Amino acid sequence: xxxxxxxxxxxxxxxxxxxxxxxxxxxxxxxxxxxxxxxxxxxxxxxxxxxxxxxxxxxxxxxxxxxxxxxxxxxxxxxxxxxxxxxxxxxxxxxxxxxxxxxxxxxxxxxxxxxxxxxxxxxxxxxxxxxxxxxxxxxxxxxxxxxxxxxxxxxxxxxxxxxxxxxxxxxxxxxxxxxxxxxxxxxxxxxxxxxxxxxxxxxxxxxxxxxxxxxxxxxxxxxxxxxxxxxxxxxxxxxxxxxxxxxxxxxxxxxxxxxxxxxxxxxxxxxxxxxxxxxxxxxxxxxxxxxxxxxxxxxxxxxxxxxxxxxxxxxxxxxxxxxxxxxxxxxxxxxxxxxxxxxxxxxxxxxxxxxxxxxxxxxxxxxxxxxxxxx
Amino acid sequence: xxxxxxxxxxxxxxxxxxxxxxxxxxxxxxxxxxxxxxxxxxxxxxxxxxxxxxxxxxxxxxxxxxxxxxxxxxxxxxxxxxxxxxxxxxxxxxxxxxxxxxxxxxxxxxxxxxxxxxxxxxxxxxxxxxxxxxxxxxxxxxxxxxxxxxxxxxxxxxxxxxxxxxxxxxxxxxxxxxxxxxxxxxxxxxxxxxxxxxxxxxxxxxxxxxxxxxxxxxxxxxxxxxxxxxxxxxxxxxxxxxxxxxxxxxxxxxxxxxxxxxxxxxxxxxxxxxxxxxxxxxxxxxxxxxxxxxxxxxxxxxxxxxxxxxxxxxxxxxxxxxxxxxxxxxxxxxxxxxxxxxxxxxxxxxxxxxxxxxxxxxxxxxxxxxxxxxxxxxxxxxxxxxxxxxxxxxxxxxxxxx
Numbered sequence: 001x002x003x004x005x006x007x008x009x010x011x012x013x014x015x016x017x018x019x020x021x022x023x024x025x026x027x028x029x030x031x032x033x034x035x036x037x038x039x040x041x042x043x044x045x046x047x048x049x050x051x052x053x054x055x056x057x058x059x060x061x062x063x064x065x066x067x068x069x070x071x072x073x074x075x076x077x078x079x080x081x082x083x084x085x086x087x088x089x090x091x092x093x094x095x096x097x098x099x100x101x102x103x104x105x106x107x108x109x110x111x112x113x114x115x116x117x118x119x120x121x122x123x124x125x126x127x128x129x130x131x132x133x134x135x136x137x138x139x140x141x142x143x144x145x146x147x148x149x150x151x152x153x154x155x156x157x158x159x160x161x162x163x164x165x166x167x168x169x170x171x172x173x174x175x176x177x178x179x180x181x182x183x184x185x186x187x188x189x190x191x192x193x194x195x196x197x198x199x200x201x202x203x204x205x206x207x208x209x210x211x212x213x214x215x216x217x218x219x220x221x222x223x224x225x226x227x228x229x230x231x232x233x234x235x236x237x238x239x240x241x242x243x244x245x246x247x248x249x250x251x252x253x254x255x256x257x258x259x260x261x262x263x264x265x266x267x268x269x270x271x272x273x274x275x276x277x278x279x280x281x282x283x284x285x286x287x288x289x290x291x292x293x294x295x296x297x298x299x300x301x302x303x304x305x306x307x308x309x310x311x312x313x314x315x316x317x318x319x320x321x322x323x324x325x326x327x328x329x330x331x332x333x334x335x336x337x338x339x340x341x342x343x344x345x346x347x348x349x350x351x352x353x354x355x356x357x358x359x360x361x362x363x364x365x366x367x368x369x370x371x372x373x374x375x
Numbered sequence: 376x377x378x379x380x381x382x383x384x385x386x387x388x389x390x391x392x393x394x395x396x397x398x399x400x401x402x403x404x405x406x407x408x409x410x411x412x413x414x415x416x417x418x419x420x421x422x423x424x425x426x427x428x429x430x431x432x433x434x435x436x437x438x439x440x441x442x443x444x445x446x447x448x449x450x451x452x453x454x455x456x457x458x459x460x461x462x463x464x465x466x467x468x469x470x471x472x473x474x475x476x477x478x479x480x481x482x483x484x485x486x487x488x489x490x491x492x493x494x495x496x497x498x499x500x501x502x503x504x505x506x507x508x509x510x511x512x513x514x515x516x517x518x519x520x521x522x523x524x525x526x527x528x529x530x531x532x533x534x535x536x537x538x539x540x541x542x543x544x545x546x547x548x549x550x551x552x553x554x555x556x557x558x559x560x561x562x563x564x565x566x567x568x569x570x571x572x573x574x575x576x577x578x579x580x581x582x583x584x585x586x587x588x589x590x591x592x593x594x595x596x597x598x599x600x601x602x603x604x605x606x607x608x609x610x611x612x613x614x615x616x617x618x619x620x621x622x623x624x625x626x627x628x629x630x631x632x633x634x635x636x637x638x639x640x641x642x643x644x645x646x647x648x649x650x651x652x653x654x655x656x657x658x659x660x661x662x663x664x665x666x667x668x669x670x671x672x673x674x675x676x677x678x679x680x681x682x683x684x685x686x687x688x689x690x691x692x693x694x695x696x697x698x699x700x701x702x703x704x705x706x707x708x709x710x711x712x713x714x715x716x717x718x719x720x721x722x723x724x725x726x727x728x729x730x731x732x733x734x735x736x737x738x739x740x741x742x743x744x745x746x747x748x749x750x751x752x753x754x755x756x757x758x759x760x761x762x763x764x765x766x767x768x769x770x771x772x773x774x775x776x777x
Contacts, residue, residue: 128739131719133650155739156720177651197738201723202585202747209724209738268511278764325712332754336509336762337538337590340755342582351584351751354715355723362716364660 003298005074008056008065013074015051020082026345029083029204037162038206044086048117054088055115058096062111069239073246073301080250083345083352085205087120087159093243094236095121095167098184101232102223106186110165122163122189123240124154124210125233132361134169134233136177139212141170141185147219148185150193150212160208161198163189168210173227184229187217203352238313239304241360245297245320248356252290252327255349259286259331262346266336279334286330289323296320311373314366321363324353380447387448391455398424399461407460410745412587415498415544422464422495431493432469439477439485440493446683457631465541467499468492472549474622475566475615479607488547488568500571502536502550502593503616510765512551513560513613517595519552519567521602528602530554530567532575532595538759542578542591545571550595555610566612568604575599583755585748586725620761621696627760628703630676636710637668643717643742655717668709675702694773697766704756704763711750718743 005013023043032040048054057071058064065071072093079086096114099107113119130136139152150170160166166187174181187194193215196208224232260283263274273279300316303309328350332339339346357363380388400420406413425431433449435441444452456463473492476484491497508515517534532552542548548569555563569576575598580588607615644656644665655661679699715722721739725747757763771777 126720128721129648129650131648131650131655136650156723199724199726199738202725202751203723205723207723267507268509268514273510278767329754333757333762336758337504337755340583340751340758342584342586347584347751350754351747354747354750358716358719358722362719364658364716367660368658 005070008067009071009074012053012056012071013078016047016053016075016078017081019046019051020078020084024082024084026083026348029085030348033085033200033204038200038204039085039162041162043084044120045117047086048115054092054117057092058111058115059100062096062100062107063115064111069242069301069304072239072243073297076243076246077250077253077297080247080252080352081254083204083251083254083348085203087122087163089240089243089247090123090157090159090163090167091119091121093240094123095119095165097239098167098186098223098232098236101235105220106223110186113164119165120159120163121165121167122157122160122208123236124157124160124166124168125237126155128153128155130155132365133177134237135179135182135230137169137171137182138176139168139170141172141183141222143172143219146216148217148221150185150187150215150217152212154210154212156201156207157210158201158205158207160189160196160210161206165189166194166210167223168212169229169233170212179230181227182230182233183226184223184233185217185221186223187215187221191215191217201355203355204348234310237360238309241313241317242297242300242304244356244359245293245300245316248320248324248353249290249293249297251349251353251356252286252293252324255327255331255346255353256283256286256290258346258349259283259334262335273334282330282334286327289327293320293323311370314361314369314373317361318363318366318370321357321366324357328353380451384447384451388451388455391452392459394428394430395455395459395461398428399459400424403462407462410741413462418462418465418541418544419495419498421462425464426494431464431495432473434470435473435477435493439473439489446686450680450683454631454634457635460635464495465498467501467540467545467549468495468497470622471501471619472499472568475549475606475619478618479566479615483603484568484606491546497546498541498544500539500542500545500548500593502539502548502569504538505535506537510762512616513564515551515553515564517550517552518556519554519565519600521554530565530600530602530605532567532569532598532600534595536593536595537581537590539578539591539593540589542571542593543580543588545578547571548593549606551612551616554612558610561613563610564612564616565609566606566615567600568606569595569598569600573598573600584751587748587752589752621693627756628675628679628699629707630672630679630703633672633675633703633706633710636707637665637672639742640668640710640713640717641665643714643740647717647719647740661713661716664713668706668713671702671709672706675699675706678702694769697761697769697774700760701757701763701766707756708753711746711753714742715746715750718746722747 055064057067060066099111110119125134141148141150166189168185169182171181172183193213195211198208201207263279264272266273296316296319300312303312331346332350335346338344403420433442433444437443476488505515519530519532522529522531548571550567550569551564552567553563554565575596577594579592581590645654647655649655649658721743726744
């Protein structure tokens with residue numbers, strides 16, 4: 001057993017933390033969100049070129065450093081500490097890994113562009129009626145002489161407003177919730193017949209609902225085997241789930257630090273509120289949640305290749321969904337009124353954690369998955 | 376003891392229901408259904424209609440313009456109002472400063488201020504909290520110094536208040552100010568009514584997590600306030616403050632509104648699919664949480680009814696009302712948690728920024744685009760009106776004698 005990070009992973013963490021503290025403090029972040037398009041595209045480009053970290057978790061034959069999920073975990077913890085809105089999860093964790101799994105021309109063409117920061121992927125796996133069920137798909141793909149034609153509606157696709165490519169599931173066979181008949185398509189975001197409705201999200205990201213209206217995406221859009229993509233999609237989403245768990249861990253640690261600082265500074269009844277036992281115990285509870293989130297993030301990330309992967313990922317996400325809520329609410333309560341204002345960073349961490357709770361399945365979804373696996 | 380309503384009470388319920396159905400403004404209903412932000416006049420419209428009917432302050436004594444209803448009738452009225460989702464009269468006048476004025480005010484003060492509160496013509500705001508005085512309210516530092524000008528006595532008020540809800544619309548404010556800086560914390564405070572149009576008052580917005588402008592900072596810079604605007608004795612304002620907070624706490628339980636909130640939650644969870652073709656409400660985990668919420672709401676409701684019965688027999692709202700505040704706000708918050716969960720992936724989209732008149736309309740189910748902002752916003756309930764920690768301190772001290 002070895003819980004030590006490699007030298008490369010240590011460097012990744014230091015490099016990114018330093019970069020974010022110089023370029024991505026709370027005020028700078030808020031200014032970025034107010035820009036046209038809701039972000040600063042230069043940040044992503046800098047992560048790719050100045051820091052060169054987007055390939056850290058990707059195989060060497062595709063231009064990466066040959067790392068893996070632990071490298072992504074390290075990066076996501078730091079991005080979480082800064083409540084960054086960069087599209088690492090859809091582009092690298094989901095998009096690049098899908099390409100690595102599929103191999104071939106798509107991978108050769110697009111992976112270098114992802115690592116270089118020029119290609120950004122949005123992943124549309126969920127639909128309005130399907131809640132967190134990846135197989136509940138009404139979107140269809142039909143092959144005709146000129147390639148695949150897609151019809152359907154994808155819900156809340158992060159990064160889609162500025163993505164160059166979209167990775168989406170569609171039915172090429174089977175009934176609405178069948179495991180078989182799910183196919184994966186990689187399409188250019190600008191393809192005709194894809195209608196986007198873009199919006200900001202409550203936690204500062206940009207996302208879209210996507211409407212495929214007889215979108216002809218050409219003959220090469222299919223990624224992997226026709227009708228057999230669900231297992232891959234589930235694996236990609238489990239990887240993404242662990243990445244947001246890592247992000248939550250970083251955000252929880254930082255929010256705990258902010259709350260601790262506040263409790264030390266804020267004086268009421270002639271002393272720091274951190275002197276009151278009721279506040280001390282709450283800060284201890286928050287600390288224990290953050291510690292357990294860190295443990296579960298590490299556990300789930302290290303077991304992403306385990307045969308029982310789904311079980312470990314659901315355990316991690318269930319624990320972190322609950323912990324993120326408890327810690328976030330405790331942080332706001334300890335701050336008092338100022339915790340609910342848009343001026344202070346604390347509230348924005350709370351907002352991000354509240355949305356992470358539901359991303360890639362909420363507590364109930366993952367508990368349901370665990371109970372179904374229990375036998 | 377009897378839980379059944381008498382025929383008279385049932386007839387009263389019918390009367391209230393009919394009155395609301397026939398008189399609630401249609402345009403207001405439309406704005407509420409669309410989740411639009413309400414302007415000043417929208418927030419007052421129903422208050423004014425109730426005032427014409429004589430129903431704007433049911434809890435007040437009849438001599439001051441109250442209805443003379445029994446506790447049961449008031450309970451029925453608030454249930455029917457919640458069921459119809461009316462916009463209740465703003466609490467600052469009717470529930471907060473009004474009772475202070477008719478309890479502690481002079482005849483002249485009652486004559487001057489109570490009619491405007493009843494009618495809804497005067498919008499009140501509350502100047503209690505300060506940046507350095509939150510839970511420790513008695514440490515407030517806004518100063519009021521006496522001066523005489525042309526044989527008239529005034530206070531000159533300087534300081535800063537915060538979290539002042541809807542002060543941007545207010546005509547008058549009730550303020551806690553320090554009139555004796557030498558006295559012990561609670562003893563040097565006075566309760567002043569201040570015209571918000573007085574020179575030297577500035578109101579600055581505070582934007583909260585859902586993007587709302589609900590609360591404000593209020594700055595007072597040499598504001599001149601006639602001494603006759605002080606309620607009760609100089610340096611005895613803490614008595615009024617405590618009285619007001621206890622009154623505020625009973626209304627804060629929000630039982631009837633929470634009942635309606637759970638009904639809506641159930642309707643939402645029936646309409647939402649769970650990814651298996653079944654409604655979310657059929658999901659055993661979700662269903663269990665809704666059922667548990669109903670258990671806790673029933674417990675709160677009967678605790679409130681017991682408190683009301685105690686009040687009717689002459690006991691004013693005492694420290695027990697702290698229990699109603701804690702449990703009531705916890706339930707209100709849990710409802711918003713479950714609505715957020717029900718929204719699923721559609722909890723994330725944020726639509727406030729679409730320009731007015733745009734052709735864009737919210738994607739996802741209608742309820743979902745307010746789910747997260749409401750969840751964020753309702754965290755305030757365990758903080759305001761005396762934080763839930765302070766309420767527990769009150770129970771520990773005043774009820775348990777610890």
